[in-house]
Amino acid sequence: MAIKNRVKELRARHGLTQGDLAKKIGVTRQTIVSLEKGSYTPSLLLALNIAEVFGEAVESIFMKEEEQ
Numbered sequence: 001m002a003i004k005n006r007v008k009e010l011r012a013r014h015g016l017t018q019g020d021l022a023k024k025i026g027v028t029r030q031t032i033v034s035l036e037k038g039s040y041t042p043s044l045l046l047a048l049n050i051a052e053v054f055g056e057a058v059e060s061i062f063m064k065e066e067e068q
Contacts, residue, residue, distance in 0.1 A: 002065040008036040010054045010061065025049040 011021050011032075018032040025046065034040035042050065042062070051058045 002038070003041050003062055004038060004065040005035060005062045007032070007050065007061065010056065011036075014054060021050075021053065024053050 007021075011018070016024075018029045018036075022029045022032045026049070027046065031040065035042060047058050047062055051061055054061065
């Protein structure tokens with residue numbers, strides 16, 4: 001099962017660089033790059049921290065990608 005996310009969209013909407021977001025949640029910029037590419041699935045704690053920064057529910061940022 002794959003996970004898709006709206007991190008890139010929300011980061012742009014909030015006017016944050018990858019580095020800005022990384023600093024706010026305590027990870028490296030490379031982690032943000034991997035998240036946005038979909039090659040990294042965050043831990044629950046990281047997902048909660050991201051949701052807090054954007055003021056969104058975790059479920060509105062991260063969702064299962066339907067397999068076809």
